[in-house]
Amino acid sequence: xxxxxxxSTPGDEGPFAPVVxxxxxxxxxxxQVVAAIRDGRIQRFERxxxxxxxxxxxxxxxxxxxxALAGLELAGLVxxxxxxxxxxxxxxAHVANWGAEVTPNQVFEARLVIEPELAxxxxxxxxxxxxxxxxxxxxxxxxEFERTGHYRSDLPVHRAVARAARNPxxxxxxxxALRHTESEHWMQLRSSALRxxxxxxxxxxxxxxxxxxxxxxxxxxxxxxWRRHLIHFxxxxxxxxxxxxxxxxx
Amino acid sequence: xxxxxxxSTPGDEGPFAPVVxxxxxxxxxxxQVVAAIRDGRIQRFERxxxxxxxxxxxxxxxxxxxxALAGLELAGLVxxxxxxxxxxxxxxAHVANWGAEVTPNQVFEARLVIEPELAxxxxxxxxxxxxxxxxxxxxxxxxEFERTGHYRSDLPVHRAVARAARNPxxxxxxxxALRHTESEHWMQLRSSALRxxxxxxxxxxxxxxxxxxxxxxxxxxxxxxWRRHLIHFxxxxxxxxxxxxxxxxx
DNA sequence: CTATGACAATTGGTCTGACCACCTGTCAAC
DNA sequence: GTTGACAGGTGGTCAGACCAATTGTCATAG
Numbered sequence: 001x002x003x004x005x006x007x008s009t010p011g012d013e014g015p016f017a018p019v020v021x022x023x024x025x026x027x028x029x030x031x032q033v034v035a036a037i038r039d040g041r042i043q044r045f046e047r048x049x050x051x052x053x054x055x056x057x058x059x060x061x062x063x064x065x066x067x068a069l070a071g072l073e074l075a076g077l078v079x080x081x082x083x084x085x086x087x088x089x090x091x092x093a094h095v096a097n098w099g100a101e102v103t104p105n106q107v108f109e110a111r112l113v114i115e116p117e118l119a120x121x122x123x124x125x126x127x128x129x130x131x132x133x134x135x136x137x138x139x140x141x142x143x144e145f146e147r148t149g150h151y152r153s154d155l156p157v158h159r160a161v162a163r164a165a166r167n168p169x170x171x172x173x174x175x176x177a178l179r180h181t182e183s184e185h186w187m188q189l190r191s192s193a194l195r196x197x198x199x200x201x202x203x204x205x206x207x208x209x210x211x212x213x214x215x216x217x218x219x220x221x222x223x224x225x226w227r228r229h230l231i232h233f234x235x236x237x238x239x240x241x242x243x244x245x246x247x248x249x250x
Numbered sequence: 251x252x253x254x255x256x257x258s259t260p261g262d263e264g265p266f267a268p269v270v271x272x273x274x275x276x277x278x279x280x281x282q283v284v285a286a287i288r289d290g291r292i293q294r295f296e297r298x299x300x301x302x303x304x305x306x307x308x309x310x311x312x313x314x315x316x317x318a319l320a321g322l323e324l325a326g327l328v329x330x331x332x333x334x335x336x337x338x339x340x341x342x343a344h345v346a347n348w349g350a351e352v353t354p355n356q357v358f359e360a361r362l363v364i365e366p367e368l369a370x371x372x373x374x375x376x377x378x379x380x381x382x383x384x385x386x387x388x389x390x391x392x393x394e395f396e397r398t399g400h401y402r403s404d405l406p407v408h409r410a411v412a413r414a415a416r417n418p419x420x421x422x423x424x425x426x427a428l429r430h431t432e433s434e435h436w437m438q439l440r441s442s443a444l445r446x447x448x449x450x451x452x453x454x455x456x457x458x459x460x461x462x463x464x465x466x467x468x469x470x471x472x473x474x475x476w477r478r479h480l481i482h483f484x485x486x487x488x489x490x491x492x493x494x495x496x497x498x499x500x
Numbered sequence: 501c502t503a504t505g506a507c508a509a510t511t512g513g514t515c516t517g518a519c520c521a522c523c524t525g526t527c528a529a530c
Numbered sequence: 531g532t533t534g535a536c537a538g539g540t541g542g543t544c545a546g547a548c549c550a551a552t553t554g555t556c557a558t559a560g
Contacts, residue, residue: 025514026320050540061515063313066541070276070317071324076429082541083523093409094425097418110419113367121359159343168347169360169430173423175344179326180419274542300511311544316513332512333552 025060029068032058037077037088038095048078048086102180104189108234110177114170115158115230116223119210122164123219130164131215138211145204157207161226164214189237202232275310279318282308287327287338288345298328298336352430354439358484360427364420365408365480366473369460372414373469380414381465388461395454407457411476414464439487452482 023031036042048054048069055065069086072078077090122130137160144151155178162171180186206229213222273281286292298304298319305315319336322328327340372380387410394401405428412421430436456479463472 024512027324030324052540063316063516064514066313067317067320067514068324069541071321074277074280074321075325080541081523082521083539085523085540093413094429096413097422100418102418106417106419109371109417110423113420114363114423117363163343163346167356167359168350168352169356169423169427170363172347172426173360173364173419175347176422177419179344276542302511313545314543317543319512330512331552332550333510335511335552 025064026067026071029058029060029065030071033068033072034077034095034098037090038092038098040092042088044088044091046088048088050085104186104238107177107180108230108238111174112227112230112234114174114177115161116227118162118165118167118170118174119214119226120219120223121167121170122161123214123217123222125164125166126215126217127164127166130160130166134160134164134211134214136160138207141204141207145200150200151204154203154207157211161210161214203229206232275314276317276321279308279310279315280321283318283322284327284345284348287340288342288348290342292338294338294341296338298338300335354436354488357427357430358480358488361424362477362480362484364424364427365411366477368412368415368417368420368424369464369476370469370473371417371420372411373464373467373472375414375416376465376467377414377416380410380416384410384414384461384464386410388457391454391457395450400450401454404453404457407461411460411464453479456482 033042033048042048049057051062051065051069055062058065069078069080073080077088077095078086079089080086122134134157137156141151141154141157158174158178162174165171206225210222210225210229213219213225283292283298292298299307301312301315301319305312308315319328319330323330327338327345328336329339330336372384384407387406391401391404391407408424408428412424415421456475460472460475460479463469463475
């Protein structure tokens, strides 16, 4: 750390910038296929060119192409069968949001839709082992808060609630939303948002309440508390987001 | 088709059964890695063995192993960097629902959470191009219904609503739910559920209404109609599901 | 002793070429 | 017309090799 750094705005850290990390060949191939599906150049259930031919067309070796196809197959976009070929099984709609930009507002929008209902379902189903896990996650948070006066994250509680809802589709949707929370952009938002920590006790209280309502089997209250919790969290983060001049405030 | 077939229950079609289709080597490798992550045998941010070593351990060639790793990397579970190794970047929670069984009830549960809110958001945002696409999807449905007296699917309308909500996270969540709708198990449910087609006109009317409410900017009504529409569809399907003895009624 | 920087080992990235297994359409034989 | 062998095309897998980035080591200069 040298002297004379005026702003700590990310992306403007002096005369040097990080070099672009080149995308791997298989990743570029996968990108091209995904783009072709999204733009309708390859329709659903249509066959891709043979591997040897496609590899030659794209200027890569067959193993490299196969790595890309393997990834797309694992992701459920294409399906390869020996002696038959590789066909697209994903529609353009499936692929529309591959690598799409997701704003913090959209993430909260989604979480506000999903998470209160997860709490509601958890309070309706109340499987004993899920309740135990939920209590444990809550206890860990309480312990950390009492001991140190703060806590790093309440995500374990959010995940325990989601797990207790016993719906893989909704749980996966939440995990997808949380995944966007791990970008660099978000990380610095978190750290700046929770700096003053004035409402920390309030957050813990809300977590305490949602666990109680779920365990007691009060779906409506559980959903409502979880919704309020998210709104409070969002408002704190988006306020601090507004203070720092955001590049693209949408 | 020979004589004397008592039941047409799938999976009991005489003395012969379809042979098991062997899972490909890369898929099996990927399964093992996913299982290792899910069971905590490999923790997050931990390094996998080197490719050459892991390939030897698993008894596959390096290209085969690399196909598996490429798939996992494209799916966002691991991250490979040259000279550094391959590290797990997904938590056990991310992987918990890989290949999980999803019941029709759970799919409807999820859709009932997501879709009404998608309609609400669509009615709030109302981007002109989305409204045009929504009208078009509705018009196509109406045209088919008037001409033939029935329609194959109203999914284009559902997707248009989802697109109009302008939230990639929620849209992806719906696509994920709809993906489970395409299994064989579901297909025969659909065909049997919509056999009598008594409420077909009612369905079209609900679709008509939701489009109207969205376009007019009435979020509450749009969400409510979409919710009712899903409940009607669910009840029809699950009723016919109850008539046929379901293997595992959950 | 410390700091520097060249070097070697390790690891992923990519390619070439080959052989095997499966599917499908063709076409001769019946 | 039906049957079934066959050939061509396709994905599945393997072996070995070389390139490139990273990292830790260690001799060397200060």
